[in-house]
Amino acid sequence: MSLLKVTNLTKKFGKFTALDGVSFEVNKGEILGFIGPNGAGKSTTIRVLLGILKATSGDVQVFNKDAWKDAVDIHKRIAYVPGDVNLWPNLTGGEVIDLFLKLNGNVDKVKRDELIKRFDLDPSKKCRTYSKGNRQKVALVAAFATEADLFILDEPTSGLDPLMEKVFQECVLDVKKQGKSVLLSSHILSEVEKLCDRVTIIRQGKIIESGTLNELRHLTRTQMTVEATQPITGLGEVEGVHELEESKHSYRFQVDGDSMDAVIKHISQYGIIRLESTPPTLEDLFMRHYEGVVDKGVGGE
Known part of the structure; x- marks a missing residue:
């Protein structure tokens, strides 16, 4: 009601x-x-x-x-x-x-x-x-x-x-x-x-x-950190993966919610030692929406 x-x-x-x-x-x-x-x-x-x-x-x-x-x-x-x-x-x-x-x-x-x-x-x-x-x-x-x-x-x-x-x-x-x-x-x-x-x-x-x-939350990206026993190849080419950073066998990246399944399937082939996932917050959602948008001059507040 x-x-x-x-x-x-x-x-x-x-x-x-x-x-x-x-x-x-x-x-x-x-x-x-x-x-x-x-x-x-x-x-x-x-x-x-x-x-x-x-x-x-x-x-x-x-x-x-x-x-x-x-x-x-x-x-x-x-x-x-x-x-x-x-x-x-x-x-x-x-x-x-x-x-x-x-x-x-x-x-x-x-x-x-x-x-x-x-x-x-x-x-x-x-x-x-x-x-x-x-x-x-x-x-x-x-x-x-x-x-x-x-x-x-x-x-x-x-x-x-x-x-x-x-x-x-x-x-x-x-x-x-x-x-x-x-x-x-x-x-x-x-x-x-x-x-x-x-x-x-x-x-x-x-x-x-x-x-x-x-x-x-489907609009936000989850922050992930992965360590594997062998180098993970092709991760940057998986759809939905963003801002990939590599350091030896450790990988940090963001993944879109609807691409999580494909990413997990891809990385599971390389012998995962550690997997950390930080769930998206409302702040992430907010920043995605306002990325690159200039609100200057919009009144009414």
Whole structure:
């Protein structure tokens, strides 16, 4: 069941097309990673989802309601954390959290206090004294303390230290266990890899790939190191082998996922002593997609 469905979303700023036919969906109980470099169109997409920007064309449905026309109703059931949080400087962190919770219509003090403790936040300090990381903590506590059905997180760990990133990841998995849905926009690929059920990659305002991590890994290359009792000949000619390096009877190379079987069959003839395989990461996938692509000048972030 789709909580969020984006179909052929296009957004133009004058003659410039920031989003060009973007389509994806987030299902109930799912964490979707929305990834791309700065300027790819991630934040523009999110602003349209939130009803802040009006789409030039296309259809954006959240809870089967129109993102632009029904924005007020939709906001009652979503929690949003931006990558750069601006807070009222003269209010304390605790006052801001309570204000957000009251606007949302529910104040669960036990949950709020537990999250403040988990994120190691001092709620008595004025917001003007907070570092960027502490401002993010205020927004994250306010978001996770609500009973939202959909969490829209746009670079939410910006400014957090690794310990707090771990707490954030635990909170995301907690809301998933409760059957909630999360749209996580990030360029921290390890974070996306740990948390997300599916990934959608955006580049220059267009969706270029969507699927589970396993489905997308056919696009990446596995790093292999092989030692054999005799020289391996013809390895560089096997389709799918890249960046081959030789040192005596040791060979390092990358292999495309769909060529693995042919490579294993070829090298097995030469008396393998050692075989190491490093599985592809989301970072590999990302770099393959953006290899040789210049994203300068692409706006909308």
